Amino acid sequence: MKRDSLLALLAAYEPEPGLEAEMHDDTVDFVKQHPDCFERSLLKGHITASGWVLSPDKDTVLLMHHRKLDRWFQPGGHCDGDPDVRTVAMKEVMEETGIADLQALQKGIFDVDVHLIPENKDIPAHYHYDIRFAFKAAEGQEIVLNSESKDVQWIPVAQVQDANNSESIMRMVRKTSAL
Template sequence: MKRHSLLALLDAYTPENGEEENMYLDMIEFIRKNPDCFKRTLLEGHITASGWVLSADKKSVLLMHHFKLNRWFQPGGHCDGDPDVKSVALKEVWEETGIKDLILAKEGIFDIDIHTIPARKDIPEHLHYDVRFAFQSDKDQQIAVNSESLDVKWIPVSEVAKYNDSESIMRMVRKTISL
């Protein structure tokens, strides 16, 4: 069963108490109830994967200014049927930033988040069940902006709140400090 590898990753993960812990339990329930959880054709929601890319010294993070949402986020996207969420996160980082040479900053899942994606065109409002991995990269790698972003740049971790102060992002900032 495709979902077992993700459920095993989640079983090895300890979420923060409070909101992330509730999302963790909701994500496990969603995965167990939905065999097609990795496909975006599941209209109520689907699993996504993203990468929190830190500089080698862990003092900066690579964020993209999302074209459709007009906000700064970590790179990530749809699994499109692929249950290997870490590979999906790596692929999304490369596609959205041009960064290829990455190493894990932390084994296993770094963070999880469930967030609502607004309706647009023929796609109803739905949930993204995002599985996040922490990577490290050399800041000297060339960055490439693609059609999904207005900009991509390294931002000092201490200044992330100026770009996006959502709890989802700030939770990863807090976790970065303890890496």
């Protein structure tokens, strides 16, 4: 089954107690209930993948200023049918930032988040079940902007709250010290 690899990753992952654990359980239920969970055509929601990309010294994180949502986030996006969420996360990082030489900082999932995406033109409001991975970027790579972002920057981990202090982002900041 196309969803087995994601379900195995989710089964091996231990989320933070509380909100993340609830979102993890919701994500498992969503994946089990929807064979088409990797397709953005599933209008109630779909699986997305993103990368928490740290600099080689792990002191800064790569964030993009999202054009449509007008906020700073980690790079990521839709799976578009691909069940290999880690590969999707790496592809999205490269497409959205130009950073292609990445090393996984842990074997499995780094974070799980479920968030509502607001209605936009002909696309109804829907949920993103975001599977997040932690990466370390190799030295000397140049940032390249694409049409989805207003800006991409290396932001000191200690100052991320100045760019986006949402619980979703701050949870990843807290987890960074364990990497």
